[in-house]
Amino acid sequence: MEQMEQIKQTKQIKQIDQMNIVVIGHVDHGKSTVIGRLLSDTGSLPEGKLEQVKMQCRKSSRPFEYAFLLDALKDEQSQGITIDSARCFFKTAKRNYIIIDAPGHIEFLKNMITGASRAEAALLVIDANEGVQENSRRHGFMASLLGIKQLVVLVNKLDISGYSESVYNGIRSEFTMFLDSIEVSPLEFIPISAREGENIAVKSDKMPWYRGMTVIQRLDEFKKEKPLFHKPFRMPVQDIYKFTMYGDDRRIVAGTVSSGKISAGDEVVFLPSGKKSEINSVEAFNSPVEVSVSAGRAAGFTLKTQIYIHPGEIMCRTGDELPFTSTAFRANLFWVGKSPMIPGKKYKLKAGTMKASVYLKEIINIIDASSLDEGASRSEILRHDVSECILQTLKPVSFDRFSDNELTGRFVIVDGYEIAGGGIIMEPVQESLSYLAEHAVRRDYRWVKGNVAMAARHTRFSQKPRIIVFTGEETLEWEGLAQALEQDLWREGRNVYYLGLSNILRAIDNDGPRASIDREEEICRLGESAHLLADAGLIVITTISGLDNYEYGMLKLICEPHEILLINAGIVSADTIDALSIDSGLEAGEALSKIKTSLRDRDIIPDFQI
Amino acid sequence: MIILDELESQSIYILREAYREFKSLCMLWSIGKDSTVLLYLARKAFFGHVPMPLVHIDTRYKIPEMIEYRDNLVKEWKLNLIYGMNRKAIDEKRTFPDGNVDRLTCCKSLKSDALRQTLNGEGERFIFSHSAGKYIPDTSREAYTGVIVGVRADEEGSRSKERYFSPRDSESDWRIEDQPPEFWNQYKTDFSSGTHVRIHPLLDWTELNIWEYIERENIGVVSLYFDKGEGIRYRSLGCYPCTKPVESKSKNVPEIIEELRSGRFSNIAERSGREQDKDGGGTLETLRREGYM
Structure with a gap:
């Protein structure tokens, strides 16, 4: 075994380092030429490619350009500007690079961000003759928002200005001032001519005034980013696997560890639900048994106790500093959506593995990314804007500040079917009244009542209205029980109604076929329907799978003033003290009588009929 | 972190996202080294199981050893394998070089068209029955909305522009000029009906990475x-x-x-x-x- 480990280690030492870098900057400032040069000067082109492209140029009698090499590698059919981020592969003596060519045209900003968000380091190209342009600034700013810490600025096309030191210095000081204003410090400025290959792979003799590194030397100096080993443990739960159909009884909590380290025996807490357990084992296929897992690894765990948790929660370690849990946060957000982001509209927030409904609550500031002028006051966030704003979610979400933990401090916004924006979280915001509470207050204020008092309904029906909610892991099993309860109470003469969740989803506010209705929408619709029926004096019975404490809270809020009796069937889903628990093993008749006893104890149905 | 570990973790993350987001998911298996590595990664992601069907497009011109290898692995790993083909084009000899069409047309009908029909459920599909030990007609007409494919960005130009989650319309068309944004590890997982999404867990792997991983994990090819x-x-x-x-x-x-x-x-x-x-x-x-x- 030990010997095997050794063999594995020596093999790994032989492996070559690999790094993703992105080349950004204003359109036509020479990004593709820089990449073409890098590929060609490091001998990374496929055999015969250079000759082939030169030949094609001769045939079509246009001068050869290094940028054509890139087009040839990318099969780019519409010549000219780069539309999408494409990857190229090249290698130096030190390591292999995946180099991402990002479009400089504003129209393709979303593609630029897509490319840049995959990168560990960036080369920002500025044309010495055109100087600092709108997208030089915008891309510099975006790189910092995306969390790229290693930035090198290439001042290109110096051949045209006769390799002038003063031209270079002018640009250098202008851009440094700009970067200072957004708190970005570049590692270096390099004067180059990509077309002539000056200071790319070989030190230029045309610019003796420059004593720094060539582009390739500088690339090789970039530090490989390390996973966040030393931060508190975080693992966004991606899924809970139970492959019982393959005869596998393990219940595995799966996800990729974003920071820190966890070991078997550690106590863990899932946020936002707050449920606790202990790591029982680290699970893996075809690997030696391990007891701990660190940042960066796609992992799986079994827990000591069976608790019900949703994908999207963050698994943390008890004792570590925990993430914030809140229904609002302040963010720096960039928007690339076709339509503007507007207050009051529902969007989807995705952060880690979590999804939640989100609203734009307040625009604090709009930053014109091209000039970085602050203070444009607008009521909506337009395409290509960067905004400091407050976002509000329906239910509490857990996150870190980006400055504390970048992986759990960033998010994207989905508008309809499309990712339309993204951003980083600055800090949580305390709210006086949650979105849902506000809604309930408004609704009740405007609620039009008939002339029959609730007390009169109690007397006539010999019952108090109540909403009985069955929840558990597999609702199907419990639907039968819920329906049996309805029938039983009906025979007793109660006014009772079984509310099927799927009926509501199909019937209410249905705007045609949709891919999916999200979970929060489900709960809101269920709550509103139940609220209405209870208001009519009925006992309402319904089932919903895996209701957690927050969702239960949402439901309670929507159903007010009517009360809910929660029945946890099987594995405990919402662990509130007022819930009734029914074991999986319990026979249907016993379960029914247990529930009915509880209804009597709570005075929902009286012991005797009047 | 070692590059192979990084790539492995990223691919597993993508596979798990796909499994979570797509109710009707399948994985293409061409029998080649890349999609075989992908199959192995799926077993890692799902702790020894492959919880989605594998789809193979048979052109009847595959090198015979490939089919033999496929069926052996299906039995050994108890895989759920479905194959489809463009039988009409094969029967009508619209093939290259023994038929009367060029390479491109042959590729288009035996691979692209066959794939489209197999995925949307319009074409004939055959499924391996482990109890019968042979392929039987697939009675399901289910259309797959998520399709996991083992392409790599370093293979050639058009693949270098791919997204990890890449939507195709009902005609399988790829709108290369208007691809969805992918920020960090957030992918497009919401889509209107009629579209399906190609999922590419191996996009960042190079040919060399694939072989190094095959060696490290001792994967049979x-x-x-x-x-x-x-x-x-x-x-x-x-x-x-x-x-x-x-x-x-x-x-x-x-x-x-x-x-x-x-x-x-x-x-x-x-x-x-x-x-x-x-x-x-x-x-x-x-x-x-x-x-x-």
């Missing part, structure tokens, strides 16, 4: 990749009329790795043995816009 003493082997697998072996004396995985790192293949494109890539510029991009893998 079809023996066509190795020289059996004649000084030739396949570097990339496809249909026999359009796939030529390359001259190479690599007899095992370590020798292939050496050949790719510093040997004669370090600067020669992997698909140099694939003829459909050669018919002028942009051919493969055209094929891929219309649904080719």
